[in-house]
Amino acid sequence: MVEFPAFIHIPLAEWIDAAMAWLLTNFAGFFDAIGDGILFALLRIERFLLWLPWVVVVVVVGIIAWRAMRVWWGGLLMAGFLVLIGSLGYWDLSMMTLAIIIAAVIISLALGIPTGIVMARNKTVESVLRPVLDAMQTMPSFVYLIPALMFFGLGKVPAVFATIIYAMPPVIRLTDVGIRQVSHEVIEAAQAFGSSARQVLFEVQIPLAIPSIMVGVNQTTMMALAMVVIASMIGARGLGLEVLLSINRIEVGRGFAAGLCIVLLAIIIDRITHALGSRQEYGLT
Amino acid sequence: MQNNAVSANGETCIEVKGLWKIFGYNAGELLDGELQSASKETILEKTSCVVAVRGISFEVHRGELFVIMGLSGSGKSTLIRCILRLIEPTAGEVLINGEDICSYNAKKLIELRRYTTSMMFQHFGLFPHRSVIENVAYGLKVRGVAKEERYQKAREVIAKVGLKGWESYPPGALSGGMQQRVGIARALATDPEILLMDEPFSGLDPLIRRQMQDELLEIQAEVQKTILFVTHDLHEALKVGNRIAIMRDGEIIQVGTPEEVITAPSDGYVRQFVRDASPSEVLTASSIMEQPHILLYEWQGPRAALDILGSADLDNAFLVNRRGKLLGLVRISCLAELIQRKGSFSILEALEPDLLTCTADMLVEDLFPLAASARYPIPVLDDAGKFLGEIHTSTILISMIQEREEAAEKEKEKVESDG
Numbered sequence: 001m002v003e004f005p006a007f008i009h010i011p012l013a014e015w016i017d018a019a020m021a022w023l024l025t026n027f028a029g030f031f032d033a034i035g036d037g038i039l040f041a042l043l044r045i046e047r048f049l050l051w052l053p054w055v056v057v058v059v060v061v062g063i064i065a066w067r068a069m070r071v072w073w074g075g076l077l078m079a080g081f082l083v084l085i086g087s088l089g090y091w092d093l094s095m096m097t098l099a100i101i102i103a104a105v106i107i108s109l110a111l112g113i114p115t116g117i118v119m120a121r122n123k124t125v126e127s128v129l130r131p132v133l134d135a136m137q138t139m140p141s142f143v144y145l146i147p148a149l150m151f152f153g154l155g156k157v158p159a160v161f162a163t164i165i166y167a168m169p170p171v172i173r174l175t176d177v178g179i180r181q182v183s184h185e186v187i188e189a190a191q192a193f194g195s196s197a198r199q200v201l202f203e204v205q206i207p208l209a210i211p212s213i214m215v216g217v218n219q220t221t222m223m224a225l226a227m228v229v230i231a232s233m234i235g236a237r238g239l240g241l242e243v244l245l246s247i248n249r250i251e252v253g254r255g256f257a258a259g260l261c262i263v264l265l266a267i268i269i270d271r272i273t274h275a276l277g278s279r280q281e282y283g284l285t
Numbered sequence: 286m287q288n289n290a291v292s293a294n295g296e297t298c299i300e301v302k303g304l305w306k307i308f309g310y311n312a313g314e315l316l317d318g319e320l321q322s323a324s325k326e327t328i329l330e331k332t333s334c335v336v337a338v339r340g341i342s343f344e345v346h347r348g349e350l351f352v353i354m355g356l357s358g359s360g361k362s363t364l365i366r367c368i369l370r371l372i373e374p375t376a377g378e379v380l381i382n383g384e385d386i387c388s389y390n391a392k393k394l395i396e397l398r399r400y401t402t403s404m405m406f407q408h409f410g411l412f413p414h415r416s417v418i419e420n421v422a423y424g425l426k427v428r429g430v431a432k433e434e435r436y437q438k439a440r441e442v443i444a445k446v447g448l449k450g451w452e453s454y455p456p457g458a459l460s461g462g463m464q465q466r467v468g469i470a471r472a473l474a475t476d477p478e479i480l481l482m483d484e485p486f487s488g489l490d491p492l493i494r495r496q497m498q499d500e501l502l503e504i505q506a507e508v509q510k511t512i513l514f515v516t517h518d519l520h521e522a523l524k525v526g527n528r529i530a531i532m533r534d535g536e537i538i539q540v541g542t543p544e545e546v547i548t549a550p551s552d553g554y555v556r557q558f559v560r561d562a563s564p565s566e567v568l569t570a571s572s573i574m575e576q577p578h579i580l581l582y583e584w585q586g587p588r589a590a591l592d593i594l595g596s597a598d599l600d601n602a603f604l605v606n607r608r609g610k611l612l613g614l615v616r617i618s619c620l621a622e623l624i625q626r627k628g629s630f631s632i633l634e635a636l637e638p639d640l641l642t643c644t645a646d647m648l649v650e651d652l653f654p655l656a657a658s659a660r661y662p663i664p665v666l667d668d669a670g671k672f673l674g675e676i677h678t679s680t681i682l683i684s685m686i687q688e689r690e691e692a693a694e695k696e697k698e699k700v701e702s703d704g
Contacts, residue, residue: 188371189410193424193475194399203427207414
């Protein structure tokens with residue numbers, strides 16, 4: 001009675017493997033199509049970012065940060081960070097990383113915000129999705145790399161796919177919360193004046209949920225950045241790969257420089273999306 | 286249920302027949318069973334269903350301001366929501382202009398809410414992300430009215446409720462009273478036939494509340510809507526209602542004109558309510574005080590004060606300092622005399638000595654002795670001596686007379702019941 005009995009055994013790992021094999025044989029075309037779509041979008045974004053002269057990127061980011069944070073030194077600081085990244089020699093790699101983040105975030109938001117809205121309006125959907133989201137967030141992020149690898153092979157596409165899965169839960173959750181917390185009386189008022197369900201959603205619930213949704217966008221972006229580094233293990237080029245290589249070769253300086261660039265990128269993205277979110281306050285009181 | 290009042294304007298606008306609302310699972314089955322006549326507590330215990338509205342029937346006539354009064358938990362807010370089906374009734378009929386709206390499909394229900402009715406809420410229910418004018422124009426927007434046209438209508442209504450100049454502000458920038466004005470404007474902008482008001486003034490300060498009640502009556506005199514007004518305040522009900530329905534535990538226990546409710550309460554519950562509402566016993570100084578036509582400020586010199594009093598055609602006015610603290614009362618004759626005699630002097634020298642004052646929470650009963658000896662209006666102050674308003678001795682005397690009459694009536698009643 002000391003060891004757990006061997007006959008009580010659930011072969012979960014085998015089942016999942018079998019399911020994966022079945023999916024791969026029967027839905028290969030489907031995954032190829034998704035992969036091609038992601039790759040198409042990703043390559044456009046990456047080529048565009050690398051095509052842009054660095055000065056333009058620095059100036060545009062500076063202006064966006066200044067407008068969003070509403071202080072001139074905010075813009076200057078963010079632009080300065082970008083120049084620092086460039087001077088460390090990681091401009092191109094940073095742009096590649098950024099391209100993966102942008103692609104993953106756009107897809108996460110495009111899927112996540114509508115999912116959050118459905119979740120807020122439907123109890124059954126909510127009770128099903130809630131544990132799924134919990135699992136998605138607590139599962140070690142490395143686990144997502146394996147199916148991503150199997151579906152899409154090595155490279156950028158599985159990296160984007162794994163990043164989407166890892167980064168989507170916050171925006172779903174915060175959209176759901178944002179819509180739920182809209183005052184009941186305000187919704188009642190909208191209904192009492194004859195709003196259709198669609199009008200209640202688009203005129204009242206979504207506008208009032210925007211501050212919360214923006215927090216979700218911020219968190220999703222930050223999680224995407226964190227995941228991109230890990231996703232370098234399955235062949236996504238960029239800053240993450242640089243860190244990975246320096247671990248393998250025990251090059252402290254190289255790893256630190258690449259790590260610093262990731263931090264700078266994170267600060268720039270966080271400050272800008274955060275500032276955009278907190279601007280959405282209503283009323284003067 | 287009694288219905289011992291028939292309005293002069295007999296045309297029925299809203300008719301509610303045997304309306305039930307029960308919250309909980311299997312609520313509908315409850316109605317067929319024997320529990321229908323059981324008490325609220327028994328039902329809650331046996332089925333864990335909550336009965337909010339219990340077989341209510343009443344009629345509201347066209348152009349009438351019908352008040353539903355009851356304490357919190359009496360089901361009045363549920364009832365008013367059932368009339369627009371914001372809450373789906375469990376059983377019964379709601380007829381608006383003769384049509385049973387409970388049989389309406391979603392589309393017809395939306396039409397009804399867009400074109401026939403409007404609603405006001407206790408906490409205003411304004412859209413915080415939209416400006417005042419967008420809030421007011423909302424009802425027209427969902428109807429599909431063009432922007433120019435709905436803004437023009439909204440501007441008119443905003444001016445009517447005295448908020449001109451506030452159109453582009455968010456509601457959060459406005460005080461409570463002003464927010465509810467936006468609520469009134471929003472409700473009136475669609476020019477509805479029927480207005481539903483769910484405790485519209487309960488969230489406001491007593492002073493503002495009285496002012497808003499007055500304004501509601503003014504607006505009603507002008508627009509003559511059919512209004513269903515829910516309140517927990519009997520004073521308010523008596524003041525604004527053409528007829529009053531008193532609710533308890535989901536049932537209406539009396540319907541009548543204010544006069545009937547006061548003079549012939551249908552049972553002990555109503556009687557107790559009415560007794561609580563005996564004016565001088567519960568009225569405090571703050572509830573009968575008025576805002577003076579003018580106030581004089583310390584920094585205004587004697588000549589300016591004389592001019593202000595003269596142009597307002599008043600004999601006297603209160604003088605306050607920069608912080609609103611009362612300094613005293615200035616009489617025009619005293620000012621004129623000092624100006625003639627001295628030429629230059631501080632306005633403080635013209636103050637009337639030994640002025641009677643009272644505080645906002647003093648009962649009207651306790652003001653009676655003051656009223657007898659006061660030669661000027663009695664200023665109402667807060668604890669810090671800040672000026673809040675004034676009470677004219679005539680106001681106190683009138684409530685004193687009402688008090689006497691009621692006491693005599695109660696005495697008579699008591700003798701009758703003893704005999």
